[in-house]
Amino acid sequence: MKVRFGVMGYGFMGHVHVEKLMKRNDCEVIAVCDTNQEKMADVPDGIETYSSMDEMLEKADINTVLISVPNHIHLEAVEKSARKGKNILCEKPVALTLDELDKMEEIIKETGVKFSVHQQRRWDWDYRTAKEVYDSKTLGNVYTIQSKLYGFNGNMHDWHVYPEFGGGMLFDWGVHLIDQMLFMVDSKITSVYADVRNVINEKVDDYFKIILSFENGVTGEIELGTYFLADKEKWFERHWMIGGDKGTMYSDGFAPEGKIVRTTRLLTNVPGKTTMTASGPTRSFGPPADGLIITEPLPKVVTDQSYYYDNFNKAVNGEEDFVVTIPQVRRVLKLMEAARESARTHKSVDFE
Ligand SMILES: NC(=O)c1ccc[n+]([C@@H]2O[C@H](COP(=O)([O-])OP(=O)(O)OC[C@H]3O[C@@H](n4cnc5c(N)ncnc54)[C@H](O)[C@@H]3O)[C@@H](O)[C@H]2O)c1
Incomplete structure (x- = not known):
């Protein structure tokens, strides 16, 4: 299965991800969303744009979400994406507290979506x-x-x-x-x-x-x-x-x-x-x-750093285990x- 990304948050890191992912042939960037329209002025041709994560989750033909919104919105973004059955690549820090991470893990287990965190360093x-x-x-x-x-x-x-x-x-x-x-x-x-x-x-x-x-x-x-x-x-x-x-x-x-x-x-x-x-x-x-x-x-x-994406895209397809796992990011938190x-x-x- 080709990973079909929808990118949440097209600021600094959203731009970095889209530029790198567009050069790969094991995935596609289908859509981006940002609550600030101005940020999406330079979205490359062929990528759909949405003004909210709900709209992108509802309308875009994506199987995976890349979360690059500010840290306090990670939990909301994970919850909404998982409930729509999307696999998730979440920016670091995964969550602000261990409580938030507990909630995320519960939803991820319940929905069975694949999940990893961008610890590309x-x-x-x-x-x-x-x-x-x-x-x-x-x-x-x-x-x-x-x-x-x-x-x-x-x-x-x-x-x-x-x-x-x-x-x-x-x-x-x-x-x-x-x-x-x-x-x-x-x-x-x-x-x-x-x-x-x-x-x-x-x-x-x-x-x-x-x-x-x-x-x-x-x-x-x-x-x-x-x-x-x-x-x-x-x-x-x-x-x-x-x-x-x-x-x-x-x-x-x-x-x-x-x-x-x-x-x-x-x-x-x-x-x-x-x-x-x-x-x-x-x-x-x-x-x-x-x-x-x-x-x-x-x-x-x-x-x-792109070795992170190699692993993520393979792991989403069950061809490898995720290198960055929930127990590891929990330990850091x-x-x-x-x-x-x-x-x-x-x-x-x-x-x-
Ligand atoms: N892995 C890394 O090396 C690395 C580097 C920088 C940032 N980050 C992480 O990336 C995430 C984003 O950081 P950034 O520096 O790109 O921030 P940023 O402010 O440049 O970009 C965030 C974008 O999200 C948008 N946004 C805010 N609320 C939104 C919502 N509800 N729905 C959709 N879009 C929304 C903002 O308008 C903005 O364009 C953070 O979690 C940060 O820690 C990771």
Whole structure:
């Protein structure tokens, strides 16, 4: 069966989806709907337009709905689409609360429609590179994974600055960064500690640091801020650092540049060279003896966010399982709720 999409919400992400889906031959975009007519001024020829989701669900010959309306309307969109028997590709965050997700899951089970969430950043180049290094065990026993994203202009916009629409950076990039970490480290999380702040935005978070203690000994640290002022051309920074007992991976950028620095044995009790610093001599922080450090390039990884659609379209037809499942997005949502609780109480929160 060819997937025949109706796209709900033709704003930023609606445009991105339609442009990408139109280039594929395993699906078609039949219709879009948006309550704001102006947004649909540039809908490509041949695609039907509707001014409400009800009208599109009633009239368009579609078997699948792609939900790209603001976050607070996801539940309504899922409910209406499922009741009309449409399969659903829902944008992240799937829901604003676990209660909302419970309701969605009930309706999905009752109606038997297929459902997945657009966590396409599982196929990002920087992330897949870090994941490949982690999976390869080349760093020995990994104890820390740092995933960081910084913006330097405070640029949050539109409904994202209002909590009632599901605004804030935790619901925005936070969902992706947490999902990536959980998809990388296959272990239970024992506790969560978080600092979540509204630095310049009155009502929504624009900074967070989340520390996850995994049962397998890894500590995952996720940090995002949209307002670290800087005077440079580049307006964001994306970093990964993975530390193991036999090596360290450094990666900068969405097109990752970096290296792996490793050894073939544990460097315990190795005499270093005394180094003079402005604060006096140091041995612990001087260079190691020669010949112990091996520097390697990052692995070459082939990936593309469109792999998400490959899986979705096949899974709708029962040819594969969905890579992004309801239990996974539930875990991310639960973790965000724990992070908010930790930030409120300034205490770590027991998790799984
Ligand atoms: N996966 C990703 O990387 C990614 C990136 C950006 C946004 N998103 C998600 O996509 C969704 C949309 O975000 P956006 O940035 O495109 O927002 P947007 O404001 O640019 O677009 C939303 C559109 O929905 C329309 N709309 C509002 N209420 C509607 C309704 N009841 N029926 C039909 N249309 C309606 C608006 O008029 C607007 O055109 C959000 O859930 C967001 O979190 C995901």
